[in-house]
Amino acid sequence: MDCIFCDIIEKKSKAEVLFENKSVISFLDIRPVNYGHALVIPKNHYIDFLSIPLIELNNIIEVTQKISYAINKSINPDGLNVITNNGQAAGQSVFHFHFHIIPRFYKDSFTFKPVLKNYERDSITEFAEIIRSEIKLERV
Numbered sequence: 203m204d205c206i207f208c209d210i211i212e213k214k215s216k217a218e219v220l221f222e223n224k225s226v227i228s229f230l231d232i233r234p235v236n237y238g239h240a241l242v243i244p245k246n247h248y249i250d251f252l253s254i255p256l257i258e259l260n261n262i263i264e265v266t267q268k269i270s271y272a273i274n275k276s277i278n279p280d281g282l283n284v285i286t287n288n289g290q291a292a293g294q295s296v297f298h299f300h301f302h303i304i305p306r307f308y309k310d311s312f313t314f315k316p317v318l319k320n321y322e323r324d325s326i327t328e329f330a331e332i333i334r335s336e337i338k339l340e341r342v
């Protein structure tokens with residue numbers, strides 16, 4: 203299987219590593235939106251957010267917050283995006299799960315301006331119903 207992130211984990215490809223423990227590694231994106239743009243990935247290969255086991259996700263989210271604090275303190279951006287893209291349509295280009303931590307500035311080149319829709323009549327309830335019907339967890 204060809205995976206650039208697995209190559210980085212196995213030290214077959216170089217990366218500017220920020221942090222590493224037994225299950226997670228974080229390194230700088232070589233094509234950053236802004237300088238300091240970091241990635242956080244599991245050392246085990248999972249395709250995306252939907253397929254990663256919860257225990258692995260817990261490890262990653264902890265490191266993602268740690269790296270976010272460090273970027274915030276060291277680079278002092280105006281804000282941060284913490285995002286994960288799932289599927290090609292959502293902009294995923296490496297199919298090994300990863301969080302992006304992107305330092306943001308009021309005047310940077312990254313635009314994220316969705317054209318917002320309005321729900322027709324009661325269709326918001328219909329959308330909620332079909333989603334709720336797939337939620338297997340107890341409601342709180």
Ligand SMILES: [Zn+2]
Pocket residue numbers: 205206207208209246247248297298
């Ligand atoms: Zn991989």
